[in-house]
Amino acid sequence: MKIDWAALGSVFGVSLAVTVGLVALFTLGVAGLSRRERAAAQGDSTALALTGAYVCFATCAAAVAYGIYLIMAKA
Amino acid sequence: MENFSLILAIVVVTALAFDFTNGFHDTANAMATTISTGALKPKIAVAMSAALNLVGAFLSVEVANTISKGLVDESGIRPEVIFAALVGAILWNLATWLVGLPSSSSHALMGGLIGATVASAGTGAVHGDVLVTKVLLPAVAAPIVAGLAAMVATRFSYAIGKNADGEATRKGYRAGQIASAGLVSLAHGTNDAQKTMGIITLALIAGGSIAPGSNPPTWVILSAGLAIALGTYIGGWRIIRTMGKGLTDLQPQQGFAAQTSAATAILTSSHLGFSLSTTHVVSGSVMGAGLGRKGGVVRWSTATRMFVAWGLTLPAAALVGALAESVTDLGDWGTAVVAVFLVAASAAIWKVSRREVVDHTNVNDTDEPAGVVTTAIAAVTPPPAGTVADGLTATIPAQATAPATDAAVPPTAAV
Numbered sequence: 001m002k003i004d005w006a007a008l009g010s011v012f013g014v015s016l017a018v019t020v021g022l023v024a025l026f027t028l029g030v031a032g033l034s035r036r037e038r039a040a041a042q043g044d045s046t047a048l049a050l051t052g053a054y055v056c057f058a059t060c061a062a063a064v065a066y067g068i069y070l071i072m073a074k075a
Numbered sequence: 076m077e078n079f080s081l082i083l084a085i086v087v088v089t090a091l092a093f094d095f096t097n098g099f100h101d102t103a104n105a106m107a108t109t110i111s112t113g114a115l116k117p118k119i120a121v122a123m124s125a126a127l128n129l130v131g132a133f134l135s136v137e138v139a140n141t142i143s144k145g146l147v148d149e150s151g152i153r154p155e156v157i158f159a160a161l162v163g164a165i166l167w168n169l170a171t172w173l174v175g176l177p178s179s180s181s182h183a184l185m186g187g188l189i190g191a192t193v194a195s196a197g198t199g200a201v202h203g204d205v206l207v208t209k210v211l212l213p214a215v216a217a218p219i220v221a222g223l224a225a226m227v228a229t230r231f232s233y234a235i236g237k238n239a240d241g242e243a244t245r246k247g248y249r250a251g252q253i254a255s256a257g258l259v260s261l262a263h264g265t266n267d268a269q270k271t272m273g274i275i276t277l278a279l280i281a282g283g284s285i286a287p288g289s290n291p292p293t294w295v296i297l298s299a300g301l302a303i304a305l306g307t308y309i310g311g312w313r314i315i316r317t318m319g320k321g322l323t324d325l326q327p328q329q330g331f332a333a334q335t336s337a338a339t340a341i342l343t344s345s346h347l348g349f350s351l352s353t354t355h356v357v358s359g360s361v362m363g364a365g366l367g368r369k370g371g372v373v374r375w376s377t378a379t380r381m382f383v384a385w386g387l388t389l390p391a392a393a394l395v396g397a398l399a400e401s402v403t404d405l406g407d408w409g410t411a412v413v414a415v416f417l418v419a420a421s422a423a424i425w426k427v428s429r430r431e432v433v434d435h436t437n438v439n440d441t442d443e444p445a446g447v448v449t450t451a452i453a454a455v456t457p458p459p460a461g462t463v464a465d466g467l468t469a470t471i472p473a474q475a476t477a478p479a480t481d482a483a484v485p486p487t488a489a490v
Contacts, residue, residue: 004208008216011344011351016224018343019336023228026251026331027235033243060251067258067342071265072134 022063029056082154083282085414087275089161091302094271096168097180098128098306101267103314104177104337104357105260108330108364110438111319114252117310117435123253124260125308131264132272132300155403155410156191157278162417163187163396167388169424175313175321175433176381179352182388184270185210190393194400214385217340217351218359225336225360229367232328248327255334260307262341263353268303272296312433318357320439321377323365333357333364355385 032053036046105127106120115123164180164187171178192200272291279285285292291299319325325333337353337360344351358381365373403410 007347008212011340011347012216012220012223014343014347015220015336015340016227019224019332019339020228020231022335022339023332024231024235026247026335027232027328030244030247030251031235033247037243060254064254064258067338068261070342070346071131071261 018063022060025056026060029053029060032056080154080282082158082410083278083284085410086154086158086161086278086282089158089165089414089417090271090275090278091298093161093165093168093184093274094268094299094302095306095309096165096172097267097271098125098303099309099311100168100172100177100180100306100314101263101353102307102310103318104353105256105263107315107318107357108325108334108361109252109256110315112248112252112325112327112330113439114249114327114330115256117312117315117438120256121308121310121435123257125304127257127260128264128268128307129300129304131261131266132268132296132303134261134265135269153195154278154282156195156400157188157274157281158410159191159194159400159403159413160184160187160396161274162399162413163190163392163394165417166395166420167392169421171384171388172311172313173424173428174380174384175317176384177314177318177354177358178381178384178388179214179354180267181270181352182210182214182385183392184274186389186392187396189389190396190398191400193393194397195404210389213344213351214355217344217355218362220344220351220359221336221340221356222359222363222366224340225333225363226367228332228336229329229364229371232332233368245327248331251331252327252334255331255338258338259334259341259353259357262338262345264300264303266341266345266353268299271299271302275299310435312435312438313428316433316438317377317381318361321374322358322361322381323371323373325361325364326368329364329368329371332367333360336360336363 030053032049036049036053039046039049102121102124105124106115109115110117110120161184164183167178167183167186168180189201189206272295275295276285276289276291279292279295280289323329334357337357340351340356340360341353344356358378362373362378365371399413399416402413
């Protein structure tokens with residue numbers, strides 16, 4: 001019996017890194033939007049917060065697209 | 076098609092029934108956190124999951140093509156064996172649904188297949204090392220991997236986003252949860268709908284209806300996709316409740332972290348050839364997310380019941396599968412007896428479930444009376460449906476009375 005520790009280890013590592021990365025990015029994006037909300041309420045400039053948020057969300061969307069690609073690629 | 080025999084037709088119908096219970100059982104995996112945090116209305120959530128499951132079923136036939144190879148020797152497989160395996164898997168799925176416990180449909184199917192094969196061809200026909208590396212090890216690894224990822228992600232999320240609140244935040248997490256839940260649904264469709272396609276194809280090959288090595292015919296893909304989507308839409312609300320509310324209380328951040336971790340773990344593992352059960356992954360990530368929040372609590376009693384159910388899945392489905400196989404071995408009337416038993420037992424489980432209905436209206440209520448679950452855990456093997464076959468009723472003698480007495484004596488006697 002041969003247990004594929006390498007596969008198990010890489011599943012573990014990749015899952016952990018990708019999950020934490022994605023969630024952190026997404027949280028940053030949400031925090032950016034929330035900052036914009038506050039800034040807008042005070043009449044300050046919102047451009048930076050908004051751009052930052054959109055960059056974060058775009059990266060997340062790219063990750064989701066890659067996920068769908070992985071599902072399709074098995075065909 | 077002239078050799079499309081009666082037994083083959085029965086196997087196909089039973090396989091579709093299994094696919095239905097599979098969708099029904101696993102709606103929780105994709106949608107429980109989305110429903111419990113209120114990101115989507117229950118009905119909309121299951122409809123979306125059903126649609127994505129159907130789409131997923133058409134994306135690939137890879138899993139279907141590999142299902143029959145490896146675990147058991149397909150040379151000894153007759154349609155009756157597959158039928159027996161499906162009986163074991165369906166009954167286990169329904170029984171765990173009745174008590175609201177998430178358990179792996181794939182394990183149930185493999186358990187049934189192993190049991191039926193052993194009864195038919197002896198222990199030599201099962202590859203023990205494949206069983207350990209492909210089934211047991213992933214079952215232990217899945218919740219740990221997904222749970223740790225979800226826990227760390229939740230910590231991070233709360234640390235980074237502690238200043239985030241208001242409308243934008245609420246909307247943001249809502250969209251995030253919907254997206255990650257959709258990804259889980261899609262992955263579920265490509266994996267689980269395909270398992271049934273693989274089984275039906277295996278039966279068609281075993282029955283001599285199509286040539287060995289064929290891809291699943293289109294009607295098989297279509298009907299399997301529809302069966303799983305229908306099951307998903309009907310929704311196993313009991314399991315959704317356990318997953319979304321029973322294990323821990325989830326806030327939107329946690330729901331998002333849990334679902335993202337689950338989607339990532341499922342995709343990574345299937346991409347790297349290390350297949351993890353969706354159910355195990357999601358349960359693990361929900362618990363991880365529960366532990367990640369300060370003051371978050373995991374209800375270990377519920378978790379323990381769930382772990383016990385996981386441990387029992389393979390042997391219980393194998394036992395029922397083996398018994399069903401030995402009865403079908405008696406001849407055509409034996410097969411008929413098993414078929415009648417399956418229908419009767421399913422009807423009985425459904426009837427018991429009507430006593431305390433869980434549906435989209437009360438899926439988020441947590442006040443699950445402990446007595447019901449405690450009695451029910453004793454009845455994880457399906458309640459019998461009268462005297463059907465000696466071989467089969469023998470598996471379930473003690474539990475027969477537990478749910479029955481519960482019903483006969485209304486509220487006052489409730490434990």
